[in-house]
């Protein structure tokens with residue numbers, strides 16, 4: 183199995199869910215740049231250039247590449263130096279980033295250890311998932327808009343009432359899909375296809391089915 187697993191796919195495709203499961207299953211590090219950026223947002227002491235860069239997030243835009251490298255490479259270092267594999271989740275969203283990560287892996291003698299998994303989903307399905315996902319008013323569990331949850335009307339964990347997530351605003355979701363959906367993914371897909379690193383799997387299936395396909399793709 184490859185040591186570096188990179189997930190790409192539109193927002194809402196299930197990258198986060200699959201990356202977390204995979205990292206747990208194989209005891210790999212899990213690096214989500216979205217999580218790292220959200221953690222930075224909550225810090226009280228933050229550099230002025232970082233605070234300025236983070237503003238893009240609120241508008242559904244990409245934050246500058248330098249901030250991604252600063253956070254992601256720092257987080258990856260410890261795992262890789264200890265010989266541990268790493269799952270990258272949403273960490274690459276343009277071709278400049280893809281090329282810079284490849285340089286980074288080459289510098290660590292890991293270029294042959296990279297596999298890229300695209301969780302394919304149409305922009306329309308991504309929009310439906312993000313606007314229709316729900317949250318439990320009681321326990322806060324997130325109920326994704328996935329086939330196995332379509333008929334669920336109360337929380338599967340605690341039976342609580344479900345509601346829409348306050349921060350899934352339609353305007354920001356539209357912008358995220360425009361900026362980070364299939365049109366933006368196309369050159370990244372081409373880049374990895376040329377390097378013969380890309381595996382594409384169907385993200386429209388149930389979570390457990392997608393997981394099986396992911397494991398098969400990287401083995």
Ligand code: AMP
Nearest residue numbers: 215216239243244245250272273274275
């Ligand atoms: P996510 O939680 O993965 O949906 O990411 C949330 C937000 O963080 C995105 O909408 C972007 O604003 C920002 N972000 C996350 N990863 C990257 C990246 N690799 N490059 C640029 N911006 C990113």
